[in-house]
Amino acid sequence: MPDPTHLYAPKNTTEPTQICEKCRNPYTLEHFQHGIEGQECICRRCLRVMGYKV
Numbered sequence: 001m002p003d004p005t006h007l008y009a010p011k012n013t014t015e016p017t018q019i020c021e022k023c024r025n026p027y028t029l030e031h032f033q034h035g036i037e038g039q040e041c042i043c044r045r046c047l048r049v050m051g052y053k054v
Contacts, residue, residue, distance in 0.1 A: 022046040 017026040020043040031043045034054045039047060044054045 020046055022050075 013028065015028050017028055018032055018041075019026055020031075021041040023043065023046050025043070027043045027045075031045070032040060034044050034047060034052075036047060036052055036054070039052070042050075047054045
């Protein structure tokens with residue numbers, strides 16, 4: 001299954017973005033507000049792959 005590219009931050013966005021430490025892709029900050037302690041620098045997509053229920 002291909003990566004869902006709609007999750008990545010658009011290139012022309014004015015919203016602040018952050019780089020995920022696992023996949024190194026830029027995401028808007030809402031993708032890092034998942035509430036899992038100690039994983040604040042990892043996006044929701046990577047956390048799901050790692051087995052977390054996000």
